[in-house]
Amino acid sequence: MSDEELAKDLGLVSAMTIGIGTMIGAGIFVLPGVAANAAGPIVVVSFVVGGVIAMVNALSVSELGTAMPKAGGGYYYINKSLGPMFGSIAGMGDWMGLAFASAFYCIGFGQYLAVFVGLPTIAFLNPIQVGALLAGAVFVGVNYIGAKETGGVQTVIVFVLLAILTAFAIAGFLSFDYATLAGEGGLAPFGTGAILPATALVFVSFLGYAKIATVAEELKNPGRNLPIAIIGSVAIVTVIYAVLVTTMLGVVPWPELSQDAPVAQAAQVSFPSSIGPIGGVAAAAAAVMTLGALLATASSANASILASARINFAMGRDKIVTNWLNEIHPNYATPYRSILVTGALIVVFIGLLGRDIEVLAKAASVLHLIVYALMNVGLIVFREADVPEYDPDFTVPLYPITPILGALLSLGLVAFMDAVEIALSGGFVLAAVVWYFVYARNKTTQQGVLSRYVRRREGEFPDRVVDAADAVAPNGGDGPTIMVALANPRTESALITLAGALAEHEGGRVLATHIVTVPDQTSLATAAENRERIDASSEELLDAAKVDAEAFDVPIETRTILSHRGIEEVFDAARTNDADTVVMGYGGARFAGGRVEGTLDELTHDLPCDFLVLDGQEMTLSDVLVPTAGGPSSDLSAEVARALRETVDVDVSLLHVVDPGGEADGREFLSDWAGGHQLEDAELLVEPGDVETVIGRVAPEYSMVIVGATERGLLSRIVRGSLTFDSIAALDVPVLLTERPSSRTLRERILGRR
Known part of the structure; x- marks a missing residue:
């Protein structure tokens, strides 16, 4: 494209x-x-x-x-x-x-x-x-x-x-x-x-x-x-x-x-x-x-x-x-x-x-x-x-x-x-x-940056400001677009569940895409002319997505995209379709097309929207753990947890890891953070120690762990690895990594802020 x-x-x-x-x-x-x-x-x-x-x-x-x-x-x-x-x-x-x-x-x-x-x-x-x-x-x-x-x-x-x-x-x-x-x-x-x-x-x-x-x-x-x-x-x-x-x-x-x-x-x-x-x-x-x-x-x-x-x-x-x-x-x-x-x-x-x-x-x-x-x-x-x-x-x-x-x-x-x-x-x-x-409010779907900014930080603004943003927000069309990048039939159901929950919570729609990677030696025009086999496998995957989306009260649109690129095409599709959030599997992000260098460059340069990357295939949600130390991506983790709580009735626990002796300050921080993200009824866990060990010990008790990208960035976690991700990648429970776009430089996204 x-x-x-x-x-x-x-x-x-x-x-x-x-x-x-x-x-x-x-x-x-x-x-x-x-x-x-x-x-x-x-x-x-x-x-x-x-x-x-x-x-x-x-x-x-x-x-x-x-x-x-x-x-x-x-x-x-x-x-x-x-x-x-x-x-x-x-x-x-x-x-x-x-x-x-x-x-x-x-x-x-x-x-x-x-x-x-x-x-x-x-x-x-x-x-x-x-x-x-x-x-x-x-x-x-x-x-x-x-x-x-x-x-x-x-x-x-x-x-x-x-x-x-x-x-x-x-x-x-x-x-x-x-x-x-x-x-x-x-x-x-x-x-x-x-x-x-x-x-x-x-x-x-x-x-x-x-x-x-x-x-x-x-x-x-x-x-x-x-x-x-x-x-x-x-x-x-x-x-x-x-x-x-x-x-x-x-x-x-x-x-x-x-x-x-x-x-x-x-x-x-x-x-x-x-x-x-x-x-x-x-x-x-x-x-x-x-x-x-x-x-x-x-x-x-x-x-x-x-x-x-x-x-x-x-x-x-x-x-x-x-x-x-x-x-x-x-x-x-x-x-x-x-x-x-x-x-x-x-x-x-x-x-x-x-x-x-x-x-x-x-x-x-x-x-x-x-x-x-x-x-x-x-x-x-x-x-x-x-x-x-x-x-x-x-x-x-x-x-x-x-x-x-x-x-x-x-x-x-x-x-x-x-x-x-x-x-x-x-x-x-x-x-x-x-x-x-x-007229226009019932027709347009455009959300202004100001409205999204206020809604994402509801806890930081007076109620009057949030109410005013809601009062003038458009209510036409399908609302925000949650795009799902499907690649593996074994992860389809879990990804659609996440996307459906988010779309229902936000009054939006699901766009399920199957990006078929065509070898560089084959032109896209030739692939399009001989796509009967592609259509058959893609249709089967997208039909399954439609069935799974029926569990949620959301419209779903499906699309097959032929491309010489894998993960890179996800970003083009997100921009072209004005997606608000992209949901994809960890395997697709890690190994798409074998083009890790291209992937590294693409993902670390200005994400077009929020990204959720799931490491796991089957998902039976009952309770979720959200480790947090603050930051924009932890805000996104909170939004996902809140959507799952209000659509599929999961219990939410929040975890904050502190240095030994810092429990009191940690509990005050976590309590304030929970209140600011409308998660006051969540279980609050404040544990001393290092992040790797604590998450490895606490996470197995939950059906899913939602981890917001740290300053090192989502791609740094996936491609280069980090201590935190290395420890939870070995867990048997599904792990959802979240990243919200920020203005970090390319060097900061890859190597982290010093």
Whole structure:
């Protein structure tokens, strides 16, 4: 089996231009006049403050993007970290935020189009709104028929825009007059208190850098290039905004700066004075700036509509919205329904709110700022939950200060929005929460990292926190997946019993897999064509699994997998099927395919989920012994013991081995540990001596021993051996080894921590 990948053909420049091209849109071509009218010349500081807030968030986006380079952006990170309720908020926020932003870009397009071409007034729509609706229809149509977006095209657009803006900046610099910039009221005619409200208005100019993370899978060397592209694009755009806005205000007095086409106006004033009295220069400069504005706003609007379709598709895949929305067009192969719904929203926003561009700009910003805040929280959750697959190549500096600051700055800026934008955005957030509880909660099976973290450590959190996690947890689908890797008919029944007990306890399902190892000399295609004998033996094994699973009230799915690899394929199957726990036999882990070296490397590198390895064939459970010294894998042992107690009614005994004289402290530790893992009624055994001897003496009295991996790791126990495992491997009772994923390094997993 091999995962499909997109060709990594985007370089650093292409990635950076995606961010720059998305950000340089109506923000710089439209907002300077509106923002200057509200704050005066100090609005330049507002653009810089907006860039600083964007930069802090860009650091977090860079870490998330390098940790999950196949992800689809903010929605994915939030849904995976905080769970589907917050995923619903993020998905709705991203979707509606992009719709508001698209409407804003279309209005910007309409403003410059109205300058360039005479447009009529139709009904209650002014000429700018008419132009915006025409633009919106074209952009929706382009996405409907599936025009391809490429890094090369975006690169050309960005360099054309930068060339136009550079020419304007040079001409403006030659015409710059500080007296014009300061004006009669000075640099801050409305006081410095106007800076942050103006920042709230212009922040829409910085939306788009996170889009780079959505193409991370296509990026060459994403661990290096992704953070450079994201952070670099924000830095470049911030400098461009500061220079251009300063230039505009030094050429045209801020009270006179156009609120519709400020760049064209400033160009018309600056070029004659810099070039001389050449006929038509001013008009030509204004025309070029207008064409640049049309190109920039068109690029931003088109990219926003495209991104909204991707978000809807991701939400449909996770069953948060109906897949009806993602129906693919039979001819154009595009999610046409999603595009049409988004287009309809854009039309409504243009028609109802298009006369007040500030509302569109701020509503887009509020929704995106909420998503950014949640992304920062999600990063903290990933870090604190120690998720093994979360392995970013870039990490934010000064953790956890940076993500905390990003969340606070994002939500703090929302406070400077007007009541109408906050109410609009709040309505969409509330609608997302209602939608989750009415529809999505009963459909989706996605468990967030936060929810799993709280549930696995119930004893460490107040009851209110655990109750809250349960209250918002999804209850759709089959719940957690317990995957069983079957290899030997003699161990099938015992493994299915363990998996069935866990699945019933957690409200999950069992996935029984039979991985058939094909010799390297035989192609998988050839093996598949001649699999009658394979199917017969595999079907017999999997049919027996179905029969044994009937003892538990759980659904079971069976699957045969042909592979050149043995144990390694277990890990691929676990990842592919999003397994929460893998149950397998010790013989399969120890000797699978005779590939111990490959096994060693695979098992010691970031387990995809919890692993349970059973050393034993027949299992008649009546009582189990759980030796513990604390730690994540002992937590997993406790969960297994609790599941067996509540599903097959076994008695549980807990064992803690101490040095002679440490019995009192040992009993206090074990009592606290039992209470924290809901095993208060278990028998507590505190024995002095060495672990090997004590387990060897106590274990034969029980029907099974459940041992959590120590810091040496599960593989070190199985392949290399340890004193503890050597002693209990010789026991006649079944032994279940448990390991919970951790962030140990490869050396630590193999050799242990010194």
